Amino acid sequence: MTMRKKLLMGNEAIGLGALRAGVSMVCGYPGTPSSEVLETIAGERAEGVYVEWSVNEKSAMEVGAGAAIAGARALVTMKQVGLNVASDPLMSLNYVGVKGGMVVMTADDPGPISSQTEQDTRHFGRYAKLAVFDPSSPEEAYTMIADAFECSEKIGRPVLFRPTTRVCHSYASVAMLDPMPRATAEGFKKDGGRWVIFPRLACANHIKIEEGLTTLADEFSDYRGNELYGGGSRRGVASGGVSWSYVREALSGSDTECKLLKVATVPFPARLGEKFIEGLESILVVEELDPVIESELISLRGKLGAKVEIRGKLSGDMPNAGENTPGDVRNAVFRFLGKDAKAAVRPSESALKLPARPPVLCAGCPHRASFYAVKEATKGRKAVFSGDIGCYTLGNAMPLDMVDTCLCMGAGITMAQGLHRVEPDTVNFAFIGDSTFFHTGIPGVLNAVYNGADIIVSVLDNSTTAMTGGQPHPGTGVTATGRVTRKADIYGVLSALGADDIQRVDAFDLSASKFAVKRAMSLPGVKAIIFSGECAALSRGKKNGSCSIDTDKCAGCAVCVKNLGCPALAMENGHASIDEAACAGCGVCGQLCGFGAIA
Amino acid sequence: MNAELTNCLIVGVGGQGTILASRLMGGAAMSVGLDVRGSETIGMAQRGGSVASHVRMGRDIHSPMISPGEADVILAFEPCEGLRAMAWLKIGGMIIVCDRAVQPFSSGGAVGYDAAEVMARIVSAADRVRVLSGEYIGEKCGMRHLNIAVLGAAAACGVLPFSTADMEMAISGRFAGRIADMNKNALRTGAEMIKN
Numbered sequence A: 001m002t003m004r005k006k007l008l009m010g011n012e013a014i015g016l017g018a019l020r021a022g023v024s025m026v027c028g029y030p031g032t033p034s035s036e037v038l039e040t041i042a043g044e045r046a047e048g049v050y051v052e053w054s055v056n057e058k059s060a061m062e063v064g065a066g067a068a069i070a071g072a073r074a075l076v077t078m079k080q081v082g083l084n085v086a087s088d089p090l091m092s093l094n095y096v097g098v099k100g101g102m103v104v105m106t107a108d109d110p111g112p113i114s115s116q117t118e119q120d121t122r123h124f125g126r127y128a129k130l131a132v133f134d135p136s137s138p139e140e141a142y143t144m145i146a147d148a149f150e151c152s153e154k155i156g157r158p159v160l161f162r163p164t165t166r167v168c169h170s171y172a173s174v175a176m177l178d179p180m181p182r183a184t185a186e187g188f189k190k191d192g193g194r195w196v197i198f199p200r201l202a203c204a205n206h207i208k209i210e211e212g213l214t215t216l217a218d219e220f221s222d223y224r225g226n227e228l229y230g231g232g233s234r235r236g237v238a239s240g241g242v243s244w245s246y247v248r249e250a251l252s253g254s255d256t257e258c259k260l261l262k263v264a265t266v267p268f269p270a271r272l273g274e275k276f277i278e279g280l281e282s283i284l285v286v287e288e289l290d291p292v293i294e295s296e297l298i299s300l301r302g303k304l305g306a307k308v309e310i311r312g313k314l315s316g317d318m319p320n321a322g323e324n325t326p327g328d329v330r331n332a333v334f335r336f337l338g339k340d341a342k343a344a345v346r347p348s349e350s351a352l353k354l355p356a357r358p359p360v361l362c363a364g365c366p367h368r369a370s371f372y373a374v375k376e377a378t379k380g381r382k383a384v385f386s387g388d389i390g391c392y393t394l395g396n397a398m399p400l401d402m403v404d405t406c407l408c409m410g411a412g413i414t415m416a417q418g419l420h421r422v423e424p425d426t427v428n429f430a431f432i433g434d435s436t437f438f439h440t441g442i443p444g445v446l447n448a449v450y451n452g453a454d455i456i457v458s459v460l461d462n463s464t465t466a467m468t469g470g471q472p473h474p475g476t477g478v479t480a481t482g483r484v485t486r487k488a489d490i491y492g493v494l495s496a497l498g499a500d501d502i503q504r505v506d507a508f509d510l511s512a513s514k515f516a517v518k519r520a521m522s523l524p525g526v527k528a529i530i531f532s533g534e535c536a537a538l539s540r541g542k543k544n545g546s547c548s549i550d551t552d553k554c555a556g557c558a559v560c561v562k563n564l565g566c567p568a569l570a571m572e573n574g575h576a577s578i579d580e581a582a583c584a585g586c587g588v589c590g591q592l593c594g595f596g597a598i599a
Numbered sequence B: 001m002n003a004e005l006t007n008c009l010i011v012g013v014g015g016q017g018t019i020l021a022s023r024l025m026g027g028a029a030m031s032v033g034l035d036v037r038g039s040e041t042i043g044m045a046q047r048g049g050s051v052a053s054h055v056r057m058g059r060d061i062h063s064p065m066i067s068p069g070e071a072d073v074i075l076a077f078e079p080c081e082g083l084r085a086m087a088w089l090k091i092g093g094m095i096i097v098c099d100r101a102v103q104p105f106s107s108g109g110a111v112g113y114d115a116a117e118v119m120a121r122i123v124s125a126a127d128r129v130r131v132l133s134g135e136y137i138g139e140k141c142g143m144r145h146l147n148i149a150v151l152g153a154a155a156a157c158g159v160l161p162f163s164t165a166d167m168e169m170a171i172s173g174r175f176a177g178r179i180a181d182m183n184k185n186a187l188r189t190g191a192e193m194i195k196n
């Protein structure tokens, strides 16, 4: 029998693996590198599987918790910083417990490649006293997600499933397995105080949690994801996650004797760890983010009174920030084993300084127009621009230079209030995208209204969650599965919150936008401007052609090129030129031109 | 070492279609019975930043990423990104590069780099190099299909573990109708550029 193999991205493997394991409730909030898990499941349209993009991670966690205490298998997806938002329900849910298996898929981002922090969810698991599964490849993720569901159901508590970017966004030929028999959710059973978190029960539950973790630490020593290889050698390498694949790669084809330990779980598989340490003189630990495996081995060494030397992040042998690369891991492993680390690398090119290529807002991005309009309208005023999380963080770059602060989802609106209290003579703008507004922007506006703040909330409404690939949200009127639903109206929300003045403008109309900004600056209180303009990634394809330069009229002043930073615009032979393949035809540059040269 | 392994690094600018190229390549490699492992750049860099797709085809592959000095083939959709990736090219490896520059952006306009100079560096540094004319590709199938044209050229060079026909099959498996035709046309354009 030939096994059916499919080329899957790690996140697709996780999604299909969860379906195979009989998940029937899936909810999450988009965040790189986690988003494709939920999208994969939504795309499968599997019968009896409910999928939603929730408005934020906390909501997703609670929707999932409700389903899980009613006996359903629930998957909740988010990125690592999303777990911060959802940590309140998760910490408590561990005390209350679940009935159906509940897996919280939290993608970490060493590097970070698309995140604000390099936090380690394995560490979060230790803090929250939750089991964590840490896959090393798409294939392993495909089967491990089912193990995670089974574990959760067995211990009656939620578990974390923590892939990293290089697992989520790598792909592999994955052997497809038959679906597992699905148990139907038996529904919620009222049970006195069983599902109610009370202080008096918390201590009793805490004791049970600790007992459970001790049992798991033992059971995980026999878990297939935790592996021990080789013997006899005095040197050993311990690793986990994608770094494990780098270690394997470095040692493949090598005849060096070396004991290997792969750790894929929190709690640490103590019995297996003891077998690993036995007879070793030195250990190298290769892992990303926090030294979780390393510190477990150190405490095990203490417990055993062993003499083994342990090298890793804590000893300064491995970097304590940034992601591992296969090349760096090979060098570290070879150095540790006393082998020649020289690879056949071509001599590096003579120093021709290549320009960096930072990401930019797309050609035709409505945010570019809004930033430019606000910049023009605030000229001569002392103004601070608080940004938020999304494509519009890129408005920080020159020539726009319109994002002065960015902290976390929803923080722009609230930070602007704090900034303004210290410097009341400043005009404080908060830029926030539509999806972020619904995520955590709303309480910030309410806070401003309640406490009488003086800020201008600029909602950059492009009708999608652009940065993460264009997911729908409450303002789009469509759900994760494409069902048409009631559309949340940002204007109506702002008005219900009590904003003092609300304007809505076409983001691509510079003069109307500037006028709105000037008006808002002349008024006291909480002012809001909704800049509406479709994301260029959505309008591409249905666009109204591209613009072009009339070179006879163009005076070569470069005003359009210098001020907008649109990637479709450049100077060529003394006049502006538009790359027609890239141009979205938004017409914004034409509004800057004083010579009517762009149409 | 793994003799039957082919490591291909695809580099370009976010938006040029490296992900589709790597997926099609992976599909073609699987259709001839190989295992595939690789990794993509997904996230902020897709908005016009530097992007790279790693594609590894063969057996018993562990790492999803190629290390410097280990790429058998580099497909560069853009000169500057091609030169940036040169440290990945294996001694004796081949780089296929499109000569049309996409100038990076910063403070108020393009930070121009000299594309001719960059191309000259690539040609002198690589053991085996094929330069594809961006102008010709643009004329024949439009720059939007540059990714597929470069794939066609690579398949025709014989540096990938499958044929141009396998590539066509991979396209048929993914697209239908007019879109499939446009992609196949681009594939053939790239292949012909090598033969002529």
Ligand code: SF4
Pocket: A363, A364, A365, A547, A564, A566, A567, A568, A569, A578, A582, A583, A584, A585, A586, A587, A588, A589, A590
């Ligand atoms: S119309 Fe002008 S500003 Fe808009 S995308 Fe085209 S070149 Fe860029």
Ligand code: SF4
Pocket: A360, A361, A362, A364, A365, A366, A367, A391, A392, A462, A466, A467, A535, A536, A537, A538, B047
């Ligand atoms: S994806 Fe949309 S919102 Fe993001 S930069 Fe492009 S046009 Fe702007």
